[in-house]
Amino acid sequence: MYLKDKVALVTGAAQGIGKAFAQALLEKGCKVGLVDQNAELGKESKDNLDKQFDTQRTIFIPCDVSDEEQLKDAFKKIFDSFGRLDIVVNNAGINNEKNWEVTVQINLISMIRGTYIGLDYMKTENGGNGGAIVNISSLAGLMPVPYQPVYCASKHGVIGFTRSMAMLSKTGNYGVRINTICPGFVNTPILQTIEKEENMGEYLAYKDELKDMMKYYGLLAPSLIAEGLIKILEDDTLNGEVMKITTKRGIHFHEYSPL
Ligand code: NAD
Numbered sequence: 001m002y003l004k005d006k007v008a009l010v011t012g013a014a015q016g017i018g019k020a021f022a023q024a025l026l027e028k029g030c031k032v033g034l035v036d037q038n039a040e041l042g043k044e045s046k047d048n049l050d051k052q053f054d055t056q057r058t059i060f061i062p063c064d065v066s067d068e069e070q071l072k073d074a075f076k077k078i079f080d081s082f083g084r085l086d087i088v089v090n091n092a093g094i095n096n097e098k099n100w101e102v103t104v105q106i107n108l109i110s111m112i113r114g115t116y117i118g119l120d121y122m123k124t125e126n127g128g129n130g131g132a133i134v135n136i137s138s139l140a141g142l143m144p145v146p147y148q149p150v151y152c153a154s155k156h157g158v159i160g161f162t163r164s165m166a167m168l169s170k171t172g173n174y175g176v177r178i179n180t181i182c183p184g185f186v187n188t189p190i191l192q193t194i195e196k197e198e199n200m201g202e203y204l205a206y207k208d209e210l211k212d213m214m215k216y217y218g219l220l221a222p223s224l225i226a227e228g229l230i231k232i233l234e235d236d237t238l239n240g241e242v243m244k245i246t247t248k249r250g251i252h253f254h255e256y257s258p259l
Helices: 016-027 039-050 068-082 100-122 149-171 189-195 197-217 222-234
Strands: 007-011 031-036 058-062 087-090 131-136 176-183 242-246 250-253
Touching: 007 016, 007 068, 007 100, 016 031, 016 039, 016 087, 016 222, 031 039, 031 068, 039 058, 058 068, 068 100, 087 100, 100 131, 100 149, 100 176, 131 149, 131 222, 149 176, 149 242, 176 222, 189 197, 222 242, 222 250
Parallel strands: 007 031, 007 087, 031 058, 087 131, 131 176, 176 242
Antiparallel strands: 242 250
């Protein structure tokens, strides 16, 4: 996809990886709808972007992605503001093993809903222009994580859903490519949650083991994950791919052996 003047919706865009996605998309000439439940940080992010890019190229929509009406409304506002929608990045995610149902709600259910709403706008059979959806999983979507079982399950779910939808999109000629990115540890505020009882519950006892894992795997820069996103968006041959990003091997694709 040629990215200049395409319209992207990014959830969880106020900080961390989502913020890096917005920056990279704007640098490629996209217009970006920033969606985040943190209104203060979201506005701050837009203000910072306004110093680098035309203010008309971004819009911030405060929205809790786990609220169906708010999410639908965010899509509508972005579509109405820019007149089209070409890219959806379902990136908003949390780590909460204590209130684990919320983790499933945000990381899995809201990602599914974001994909379905995105397809409603972009599917060629609905009069859309086609486009691309990228769902953010994690290496935790491909391997067990002993102290984050629900986060791990939610991210496995992202991969299964994304690969299935990609096949459906191809057979149904939706005109929308659907892929997922699985980063290793990335240097963002989410990493601080492993120190908090409100996030980790009884697994807080294992925070040092998690810190050791971070040391072992190393931390990635959010900008590298954004580089992976741009690669997926620009390469029209990619559909149903699971992109892994690690400190050891950089950006590469997961290969599945036949069952
Ligand atoms: P982060 O906590 O730094 O940022 C997440 C953003 O999502 C925040 O701005 C937050 O306000 C927003 N958000 C959370 N819940 C929301 C909701 N209900 N509605 C709207 N916005 C909401 O986290 P991050 O590291 O930037 O993570 C982004 C994505 O990448 C997540 O899906 C995460 O699971 C995934 N990921 C992160 C890492 C990592 O090590 N940082 C590794 C692999 C995958």
